[in-house]
Amino acid sequence: MHSTRGYDTPLTPQIFHILLALCDAPAHGYDIQQQVSTDSAGSVVLSSSTLYGALATLAKSRLIDEYNGRPQIAPGKPRRYYQITQLGRSQLDQERRRMERAAVLSRQRLLGPTHWRVK
Amino acid sequence: MHSTRGYDTPLTPQIFHILLALCDAPAHGYDIQQQVSTDSAGSVVLSSSTLYGALATLAKSRLIDEYNGRPQIAPGKPRRYYQITQLGRSQLDQERRRMERAAVLSRQRLLGPTHWRVK
């Protein structure tokens, strides 16, 4: 019950980019969606179903915290804000290390060692 | 019909590492499993169900080709070998570019610009 195994080990590209988008400052859903697109140069485009589903799971596994922002001026639906936790940061950093390593390996193997060894 | 959407857009870490493992030379399943573990420094460990399932899907979407190797010496089950295709290489390279960009961004945001800007 309530397992909440939470996101662990390697993060999916989608989850990685959501956490990356929250790295500098808290944001609300729509902001995250835009940020992910620009961060990934258009290669990761989150549908709203993916986005809000992922945010709910991330909150349950405590990689992010959610809270209500005040509705701007007039009464209306309060925006929901999300911020990354310390746990979220460490997971993101772990994934960052894997990707850095993987990027180097794939660069060597795809482009050849010629591009690596200088002079 | 025949959709087989095939692996596109961003690759999952698992699929990425399988393609990476096949980058230098063709290999059989068990080799790939070992290679992925070492390539990822233990952060991606493929169960056999994930491995062979993914290999079947990759073959169907033509990112890899499969063929039977001769059973070594004595008669026995022929090993199944897998090799990456040109399409597979381009998909891997596309993902490599995304990861390189993402690695730089996350490094900056996690470690701060201090580590980036020199002097």
Next chain:
DNA sequence: TTCTATATGTCGTTTGGCGATATATAGGCT
């Protein structure tokens, strides 16, 4: 002969990603 490593596979379940759809507000254009 027992144990471990090598080697390949299936089955059933859970989770993740996403298209379709719904709702609501704000601002600009005609």
Next chain:
DNA sequence: AGCCTATATATCGCCAAACGACATATAGAA
């Protein structure tokens, strides 16, 4: 006023991906 687009949040249901558990077979070392 009527319409369009962007902003903003959310649910439902489908399908594919990931994985634990299990099954099987060979070869070599202890």
